[in-house]
Amino acid sequence: MYGLGLRKIIVLVWVFLQLPNIISGQQMQTVPEHDKDQLRESALDKDSILIGDQVWWTMILPQNTGEIAGIETMDFAEVPHLITEGVEALSPILLDSVYRKKHLESLKARILLTSFDSGSYRLPDMPLYLRKPDGTVDTLWYEGPRLYVNTIQVDTTSFQAFGLKPQMRYPVTWEEVLMVVALLAALAGMIWLVIRIVKRRKKNLPVFGLSRPKDPPHVAALKALETIRKQELWKKQNVKQYYTVLTDTVRIYLRDRWGIQAMEQTSAEMMGSLHKKAASDPLLNEGILGILNEMLRTGDLAKFAKYTPSDTENETSLNQAVEFVTQTAQPEEEQED
Amino acid sequence: METVNIKELNERIQRESAFVDILTLEMGKVIVGQKQLIENLLIGLLANGHILLEGVPGLAKTLAIRTLASVVDAKFSRIQFTPDLLPADLIGTLIYSQRTEEFQVKKGPVFANFILADEINRSPAKVQSALLEAMQERQVTIGEHTFPLPEPFLVLATQNPIEQEGTYPLPEAQVDRFMLKVLVDYPAKEEEKMIIRMNNTGEFPTASQVIKPADIRKARDVVREVYMDEKIERYVVDLVFATRKPDQYNLKDLIPLISYGASPRASISLAIAAKAYAFIRRRGYVIPEDVRAVAYEVLRHRIGLTYEAEAENIVSENIITSIINAVEVP
Structure with a gap:
């Protein structure tokens, strides 16, 4: 019994001594x-x-x-x-x-x-x-x-403890500099592009390329009225459509010429806005405003009251619109300003 | 294809609406100023819609409706809503008769042509509901019997905006049943001077009866016939849709301000109120001006505002103005 126990102890000691090597x-x-x-x-x-x-x-x-x-x-x-x-x-x-x-x-x-x-x-x-x-x-x-x-010899008589050194800063490489510059350039480019898109969209211009000079309001209106005259919608039993297009053309002219929010205004409100503008614009005299009012009234009747104007009335309305645009056209020198 | 003879309709409206001027004139004898209130009363009367009035006390709200009742030769009731009011106080109840040994119906003040429900938000919901049910159904059930309400039947409810304590505000669904919400404002200086003069002399003018309830019923039929073009219908729908989906009308700024938009009932009310307005203006057809003229009254109580809007002191009128300025007119 005793001999067996001693052998076990010897084996354990040998295993213990070999442990670092095993590990x-x-x-x-x-x-x-x-x-x-x-x-x-x-x-x-x-x-x-x-x-x-x-x-x-x-x-x-x-x-x-x-x-x-x-x-x-x-x-x-x-x-x-x-x-x-x-x-x-x-x-x-x-x-x-x-x-x-x-x-x-x-x-x-x-x-x-x-x-x-x-x-x-x-x-x-x-x-x-x-x-x-x-x-x-x-x-x-x-x-x-x-x-x-x-090892490093330390003079313990004059030994002085120092704080930890900060992290070592490596010198900036050219690659890193170029990367930052490229990123900044790309960012600047994107900002420029966004600003350009927003600005051009606001002005209703293409994002790239030269923009065609826009026609002055009266020229655009007269061109549109000429197109309406050629279409002769009233002769095609489409009086409502004819007056819708006619009044919309006049509304666009009012918006572009005086900045009146005419697309969102009723006929009476449009006349009210024009009367306000008349105080500072001599072209808007009572006579011309009366002509426009008559045209708008006929338009309202045709659009909302199933009124069917005669051919003469239809042509008169178009002529009234043309007369209003011609007489209130912005003078050349004002346009240049 | 709908065939409408506008010329004939116009002539008919000229005839049928002749009473409007006389009625306005008679009411004007008693009510100084408040032209907008009188006009809206007429719209409600002609469009068969109830009206919610909001204004501080003393602005002739009661006088206006009492005068309207007198010029129409109609029965008028004023009900002061209080916290202890019961539905039976409003619609009536069954009373046991010892003599006949039977229950007899005692009709309440709601059985009148014109009803002024004063300070409707002072009563609890069950009383409000009783009135609003009567408004909707136009009939009242007491016990086992159902009684139709007289025609014309117009309810004008008032809310006091400056006293909020001890009130039971009308729920959104109930408010929606009022066709118009009219804000009654103070009179102008000159008008107030006239009011003082009239009261000091002690000679109060009285309005004469110029029209009968049957004439109102007839006028209502004509109002329904007023021609509304498809373009105007689309404009009405656009205005109401803009309260629900502002982003579709370039009104993205309104999205965080509106919690809920106007209901389809708003579209119906806007259309019929615009027709009534055209009738008052002696026209047989509706133009965009008519829709705009009634838009604030029809929509202001039907647009729910968010906390953000309230924090920025934005009221529903601001929202309606933005919508009107953004939606294209036909």
């Missing part, structure tokens, strides 16, 4: 006795570093050494994170190999290392497995170099 993953192999005199050299970029600094460990298999002739594939043993006590691998083994006709010609392998504890470390020997076409595997060994990790 850290694999363990580096050791060089067999018969290969110890054939170790190849490997090199560190620098043999001493400061705590926390990084260093490349390089292993080279030069060309024409004979060992690699006829090699199909090669592989290193997997490297654990903790290469040796106090030294950590920051990268996997980075291989730079050259194959020609499926045969390895040269090889360069690198591992990035660091250490956070000062001292002198002997890096482990590194095996390289070379597989030949016949399936046999040769193992080459690289001797692990020695790495010195220095």
